[in-house]
Structure formats: C-alpha cells, structure tokens
Amino acid sequence: MSSDPWGRVDETGTVYVRTADGEKVVGSWQAGSPEEALAYFERKYEGLVVEIGLLEKRVKTTDLSAKDAQTAIDHLREQVDAHHAVGDLEALRTRLDQLVALVEARREERKAQRAKQSDEARGAKEALVAEAEELARSDQWRAAGERLRSLVDTWKGLPRLDRKSDDELWHRFSHARSAFSKRRKQHFAQLDAQREEARRTKERLVSEAEALSNSTDWGPTAARYRDLMSEWKAAGRAQREHEDDLWNRFRGAQDVFFAARSSVFAERDAEQTENLKLKEELAEEAEKLVPVTDLKAARAAFRSVNERWEAIGHVPRDARPKVEGRMHAVERALQEAEEAEWRRTNPEARARAEGLTGQLQAAVDKLRSQIEQARAQGNDAKADKLARELEGRQALLDQALKGLHEFGG
Template sequence: MTTDPWGRVDDDGTVYVRTSEGERVVGSWQAGAPEEALTFFRKKYDALVTQVELLEKRLRSTDLSASAAMTAIDKLRGSVREANAVGDLDSLSERLDALTARAEERKVEQKQAQDQARDQARDIKERIVAEAERVADETTHWKSGGERMTQLIEEWKKAPRADRPTEQGLWKRLSAARNSFSKRRKAYFANLDQQREEVRVVKEGLVSEAESMSHSTDWGPTARAYRDLMQRWKASGRADRASEDKLWARFKAAQDTFFDARNAVFAERDAELRVNAEAKEKILEEAEAEIPRISDPRRARTRLREFQEAWEEAGQLPRDVRDQLEGAFRKLEDGVRKEEQAEWERTSPEARARAQDTVDQLSSAIAGLEAELDKARAKGDERKAKKHEEALEARRSWLAEAQKALEEMS
C-alpha cells in the first residue's frame, strides 16, 4: 500500500483521500505504479487549488459582483466536496468559507454603493426636473428656453437610473414641464401672430396716408404730417417680417417722393436766394468791423438799427447758410444788448445808492474797529489788538474796491 499525507492507494488499486470527515474513495488505479496514481490525483487537487486561487484573485482585485462570486463559490464548493482528488481538501473548504465571508461583505458594500448611486441619480434627476419646471414656468426667451429644455431631456437620458418609483415620478414631472413649456410657447406665438396682424392693419393705414400726401406741394404742413406719421409708425410695433418689409418699402417710397420734390423746389429757391446771402455776408462783415469799436452803447444801438434795416431788406437766406449768418448777426445784437444793460446798471440811481450805502457801512465799520483797536492797545491786549488789525485790513481793502465802483458810476 502506498500512502500520502492526504491520501493512499490500497493494494487492490483503490485510491482514498483523507478529510476531517474521514477517508473516502476518489478512484481506482490499475494501469501503473501506486505513486503514479497519487501523482495523477494530486494534479486534480492542484487544478482545484488553481480555481480557488483564481477566484480569490478575482474577488480581491476586480469588481466581480457578490452574486457572481457566490455562484462561483458554491460551484467550487460542490467540486471540492465531490472532488476525485488527493490533497488538503479541508483547507480548500476553509478558503472557500473565507471567500464566502468576503463575498457577503462585498454584497453589503455593493448594496450600499447601489443605494448611494440611486441617491445620486435621484439628486441629479431632481435637479434636472427642477430646472425644467423653472424653464416651463418662468422663461419668456422661447428659443433659448426650448434649446435648454431639449438639453435637459438629453441630460436625463444620460443620467444614471434611480429606483423605479422615483424614476416614474420624476419623469412624470419632467414630461409635464415640457408640455407646459410647449403650451405656453404656442400660446405666446399665437397671441404674437394676432398682435402682428393688428399692427399690419395699422401700418396699412399709415402707408395709405403717406401715399395720399406724396404729391402735395404744401411743403411745411405736409413735412410735419410725415414726421407725425413716422412717430406713429415707430409707436405701432412690428408686423410679421414679410409684411413689415413690404409696408416699409411703400411708406419710404411715399416719403421720398414728397421730400425729393420739396428738396428740388428748395434747391431752386436757394439758388435764387444766393444773391441775398452775398449781400448779408457783406452787411455782417461791415457790422462786425464797426460796432465792437463803438464805446457809447447808445451810438452802438443806433448804428445796429441801421444794419438791422439793411439786413431785413436783403431778403431771405438759402438754407445752407441761414443758420450760420443769422447766428453771427444775433451774436452782434446780443453784444450790444449786454453793453446797454451794463451801462444801465452802472448809471442807475438804485445802483449808485447801493454802492454809496456799501461805502458808508464799511467806513462806519472801520471807524468802530479803529476805536476798538485803540482800546485793546491801551490795555495791552495783544491778542485782541491783532484780531482788530486783521479785520481792519480786510475792510479797508473792501472799502477801496467799493469806492472805486462808486467813482465809476459818477
């Protein structure tokens, strides 16, 4: 009989394996020496060891699921229990027990990870739904809102799944938000179409008015009427793009017809008035050279009247130089007016009386301060004396200016 720590071969060729439960037959060997039989059945044991080691490695270094691991362990346990092999089968069972405990731990870990993943998925999808509901309830930027709603649907599809009841409830809210947004957008554009139709009718009327006046020769009132039509056009809003473009083309064509005709008439009139401009340029040149040199405001006023009479007699000015020449002549008139006002203020009795009153008040104040200064010096009060001296210096300066102004009025 040939033996091994974990088995033996009987004289009749029967092979046994030793376990904690006792010996059991694992096979029969009739083809060779008993040592060859033990070697053959040890290799079967080694194959089982390899399978156990591989499963240990997978459970340790991969994300093998707990359920798959348990299935593999159970299968291997059956193989070990019924193994026709010679080796330490008890140690393999113990290693499988350890693997079972680790698989159970992994089952708990995976359950926790699944719960956490579902919670995260729920949070992600609740955020998506909340934003979709905000877009549905608040936005009036329909293009960007529609694009964002589409993006949210795509984000939902790519997001991980939560538990089934949560998924169903959140999807129901998301669908309701999308439908609500679509209804609001549809209602808005339906109302907008109605508004644009109303605007189109209004602008049709404005165009008709503009076209009816396009050949008017009542230049002033018609120009004002066109300005009023333009204000009404801007205030009326916008019609649909096609109608807006066509109506504006008609409106502008009517305006252009009128204003082109008016400009042609005014251009012809301006050409006729060019001689008046030359005359007024000469009058202005003479007035600008002479009037500023006259020191007496009365004489300046008299001479200005002569220039004003000549200015009126010269007639109307062309539009292109009207503002420039009229402005320059008004500047001369304003200068004479200011000189007259200054002369009146300088020589008026009221102004002289006010100037005299100022001189008298300052003189009286100076006399009082001089008396106070003498008293302070007599008492040796240097601080008060210095204060009175400073006040006197200021008031004497004011008195000199007031006396000069009074002299100029005399």
C-alpha cells in the same frame, strides 16, 4: 509506500490526503509507481489552485455578477470537498470562504450603489418635473419649448424607478408639457388675431402716407409723417407675408416726400451758407471799430454795418449763435464807451465829485495844522494819533482826486 506532507500511497495503491479531520481517501492508483500517483493528484490540487486564483481575479477585477460568482465558488467547493486532490485542501476552503465574503461585500456594495443610483435618478426626475412645471408658466415660447424637448431627452436617458414612482413623476412631467402646449397654442391664436388687426391698421396708414407723398406743405406734412410712424410702431407687426410689403410701400411714400423736401432744403442751405459768409465779413468789419477811439464815428459806422446785416437773410442754425455773438460783442463795447462818456460829461456827478474833493482837502489841511500844533506843544502822542487819521483821509482824498480826473478836471 510513498508519502509527502499532504498525502501518501499505501501498498494497495490507495491514495490518501491529510486533512484536519484525518486522512481521506483520494483514489486508487494501479497504473504506475506511488510517486506517480502522488504527482498526479498533486497536479489535480495545482489545477484547483489555478482555478481558484482565476476566480479571485475575476471577482476582484470584472463585473462578474454575485450569482455567477457564487455558482463558480460552489462548483469549486464540491471539487475540494470531494478530496480528489493532494494538497492543503483547508487552505483552498479558506480562500473559497474569503471569496464568499468578498462576493457578499460586492453584492451589498452594488445593492447600495443601485440604491444610490435610484435615489439620484429619482432626484434627477423630480428636478426635471419641477423645471417642466416652472417652464409651463413661461411666456418665452421658443426657448421654453426647446428646453422642454431637451428635458424629454434627458428623462429618456435616466434609469427607471419603481413603477408607481415612475408613473407619478411622468404624469406630472407630461401634464406640465401639455399645459405649456395649450397656453402656447392660445397665445399664437391671439397673436394671429392681433396681426390681422395690425395689417388692417397699416394698410390705412400706407394709404394716407401715399396720399401725402407729393405734398409741398413741408412742415405740417413732415409732422404728420412722424405721427404716422408712431401709429405704425404702435400697431404691432402684421403677418410676415404682409409686413415687408406694407413697410416698403409706407417707407417708399415717405422717401418720395422727404427727397423732394431735401432738394428744396438743399437750395435753401446753399443760400444760407452764402449768407453766413457775408455776415462773417460784416462781423469782421464791425470788430475793427474796437477799441472805440471816436465814439460818434464808431456809432455811425456800426449803424451802417447793422443795416447791411439786417438786409441779409438767414444763416444755418448751428452757425447763428457764433456770428451773432461777434456783433453783440461790438455793440456792448460801443454801449460801454457811451456810458463812460456820459459819466465823464455829467455836470451833476462832476459837481458831487468836486464837492467831496473840497471837503476832504479841507479835512486834510486841518489835520496837518493840528499835528503841527501838537508837536509844537510837545504832545507827540496826540500828534501820532492825528497822523494815523491823516493817512486815512489822505487815501480818500487821493481816490476822490482820481475820480475827478476822470471827468477831465
């Protein structure tokens, strides 16, 4: 008889395996030695070990379904329970039980995952519906239309929900798209009517613009063209096939008029530029009169310059303030010289200045006399007080004498 820790062979060739419930018959062996019998059934056990190991790996590392995994476990358990192998069969049962628990955990995990995916899909579809319903109220026809088409593609890529939920959400989604399409169709129908009205208005404006193109009434015609342009902008756009042609005619008529006006104005501008040059020369001649030394001669010379100035025509508008400012500066200098001369020769003002100077001189002389008298009497305090008063009166007298000197006195 031959044996090992997990089995033995009796003298009749019967092979047994040891289990927790006692020995179980594995099979009969008549073809060789007992050692060969044990080795054969031990290899069968090793085969089961390998198969269970492979199944464990598949369960842990692949997406093997719970159903297929359980079928494989049941098949292996049948082989273990059949006791056709020698080895620790209880350890294999334990591993199979652990596999069952792992498969069940995976089943619950995948169930939770599917529930989560379903919730995410529901949330995603509800968000798509909400956005579609918002877009259904939009007036951004192109952008909203493109976005709605994009939402359809997104919807198609999401998992289906239960039939009722999916149908309800799809109904709302489809209704929003239909509402948008209906509003867009109405908008463009109205737009077509507006463009037809714009075409008729612009044809009238083109006719008037073409009739005005040869006018030489520059100011009023230019103003009317500005009004026509405002009316053109207010009319809106005509149909695309008409808009460019109408605009080219309208713009062409204006170009004819403004080109003619520009030609005339160019001649005028050249003349005004020459006028500016002449006036700058006169301004330079006038500026040489300042500072004024001989008022009468300066006034006569300025009149001569001014007469020649007035004989010259217009200068460019942007240059006018500067060149006229130069002449005004010379004119102000002459006026200031005249006012100074008048003040200097005004007899009444001179008399008032002389009278004030005399009064102040008398007051100064009196104070000096009083100071001398006080000091002679030894009253220095009174003398000092009078001296301070004298300083103020002397300052006024000096100022009055200066003003009198301006009158030539």
